[in-house]
Amino acid sequence: MPSDLAKKKAAKKKEAAKARQRSKKPEDVNEENDQAEPQQNGADSNGVANLTKELDEFELKKTEARAVTGVLASHPNSTDVHISSLSLTFHGQELLSDTSLELNSGRRYGLIGLNGTGKSMLLSAIGNREVPIPEHIDIYHLTREMAPSDKTALQCVMEVDEQRIMLEKEAERLAHEDSECEKLMELYERLEELDADKAQMRASRILHGLGFSPAMQQKKLRDFSGGWRMRVALASSFHQTLHAAAGRTDQPPGPGRLCVRILVLISHSQDFLNGVCTNIIHLHQRKLKYYTGNYDQYVKTREELEENQMKRFNWEQDQIAHMKNYIARFGHGSAKLARQAQSKEKTLQKMVASGLTEKVVNDKTLSFYFPPCGKIPPPVIMVQNVSFKYSDNTVIRDRLGHPGGSGGAQRSGQIHVTQHLTEQLELDLSPLEYMMKCFPEIKEKEEMRKIIGRYGLTGKQQVSPIRNLSDGQKCRVCFAWLAWQNPHMLFLDEPTNHLDIETIDALAEAVNEFEGGMMLVSHDFRLIQQVAQEIWVCEKQTITKWNRDILAYKEHLKSKIEKQAHDI
Structure with missing residues (x-):
């Protein structure tokens, strides 16, 4: 047994x-x-x-x-x-x-x-x-x-x-x-x-x-x-x-x-x-910090906490500077002043021992950059009577445009960033090695390091194997590669899938400053709101221009979904 x-x-x-x-x-x-x-x-x-x-x-x-x-x-x-x-x-x-x-x-x-x-x-x-x-x-x-x-x-x-x-x-x-x-x-x-x-x-x-x-x-x-x-x-x-x-x-x-x-x-x-x-x-x-509420509430709460933290930090630093100055001036003076200096020194030691307020460390800000591409005369692209298919499923029989639901049309341009572009990277190479291989005309490593650094990859990240990077960091390698192709047209298919919010904002700013043209397929309303000058909707095997802004389209979708749910 x-x-x-x-x-x-x-x-x-x-x-x-x-x-x-x-x-x-x-x-x-x-x-x-x-x-x-x-x-x-x-x-x-x-x-x-x-x-x-x-x-x-x-x-x-x-x-x-x-x-x-x-x-x-x-x-x-x-x-x-x-x-x-x-x-x-x-x-x-x-x-x-x-x-x-x-x-x-x-x-x-x-x-x-x-x-x-x-x-x-x-x-x-x-x-x-x-x-x-x-x-x-x-x-x-x-x-x-x-x-x-x-x-x-x-x-x-x-x-x-x-x-x-x-x-x-x-x-x-x-x-x-x-x-x-x-x-x-x-x-x-x-x-x-x-x-x-x-x-x-x-x-x-x-x-x-x-x-x-x-x-x-x-x-x-x-x-x-x-x-x-x-x-x-x-x-x-x-x-x-x-x-x-x-x-x-x-x-x-x-x-x-x-x-x-x-x-x-x-x-x-x-x-x-x-x-x-x-x-x-x-x-x-390297810490997990917790906030109650959704993202907007998090932003508001974090701003308030950091504002109070900086007030506390500045007050402590002023107190420390004042006490150190007093100790340095009167620590060896008369007996009375020396005793006061010793008292302030003990107060300073207690403050340090109990833990000082840390200075707020803000998230790193990026500044993406697409080099000047020069002007080209219109029409840059004209497409008529186009059909796209997934197997036997016809997606579009019309002109070219976008955004739309999952499964919308995609087309190649001079540079086409797909949802899975990171899968084309050579994972055993580091970002520095990969970029030096792709752009042999740039001979100096330090020059290439500066180029890659503009896209948020610094220090060890530049020399680590690409396979060890996060999905978002791999996307940054792709954008560094993309920018230095110096394209006239950008075709961006869901470019923000793995990018953090700060990087998305940097991408939006770079796109707005870009001399060339851009067609974007995205479900990120925030990005579309920042960069889109025209909005095209892909549905029912055709493309139509949306004559209002993206927020109005969002409300339109919301009403549509609510109606469908009610009809079930």
Whole structure:
């Protein structure tokens, strides 16, 4: 008979395995299913599949290069998460230092900070359970869109429910064995608890809520744009959350277990942060700082706190300067003055010992730059009777313009920045090496360092392998490369996906000062408001000019969505 200790160890090992299974990302589950069922994709799908595999291998390497320490400070059975003394390093670089992670049930947190400060690294560490989060708390980490494949959108969402699939396969196997009748009944009861017969209906409803018509739900993933494939990934995550919660046996039944208790998201869209978040976490100076409210409230609160902090800092510095001056002048004077000087010296020592107020350190400001390109006579580009397609799906039969919903048209120009331009970088080279290779006419490294520095990459970032940079920093390498191509026309397709808000503002300023032309595909209303002189809307296989500003278009979209929701 095994000892009680052995039983406890086995139970703990089993629960840990369950926790790891629950913390899988939606794409991980799909990759397992892909291995079990080989696909006959086209060249493009295989290329993206290979890229997905490379990204997964890189994620594994990042995990190996990452070191995380922290102590669970909340109650082990709590639905809140409180980790004290949290530190995070990557390749020896300290990203978080002795800070606290505090996530309370029912809250929706926006995690913000400059590119390269460690936001995605922190979420990745949480998703991989490198942070001591109790095992009874499920974790779902969404990182990117679904890879193109021959599976339909509905199939992809259904397949994340691995527990149901496993039980159905086992039930099918046992159905042919008379001796396993009792076990088969147990499986049927378990499937009934999971509402397995309603899984497809729930998956379909989730997709419908994200804009998928019944016909679109049956379309293959390789026929969707990246934006729509991201919606499939979101639907998969929602579906997995619901089913995992329904399948938990360590929680009481009822609707309470079907809710997502804590949401943490990284976004650089003010509109999105304002509309979703109840709290903001600012990663700054290797610390996590917490603010109540959405992004606008965070900005207001932070300004007030920093103003008070600077007042306190200036008052302390004035007091210190006054006391030091008094001590220097009268420390060796008459007995009375000397005693007063000694008293002030003791006061100064107490101030220092109790901790002085730190000076406010503002986020670094950037100044992007597109070199002068010279004038070219109009018309620069004229296009008529254009058609664009994704597979057999006609997107546009009209003239050229934009913005629009996910899946809108894209076209090449003299410089075309796509959503995935960073994937074309040579990841083993450093930004300095890459730029020196691309622009051999620039012979001096120091000159190239200055060029790269204008785009927010300084010091070790310029000589580290590009693969070790954050997505936002990789985008900055792309913009440095782009600018020094000296184009007449810029075609920017979702250029801000990984850029922090400060960098987006720097990009907007550079675009406004650019001599050449620019066509922008973007869902960032804030950027569009800053740079767009004309707005074009792509929908219903045509392009039409929007004669009002982007804020009016935003309200138009809002009314449209509310009407659709009311009609459901």
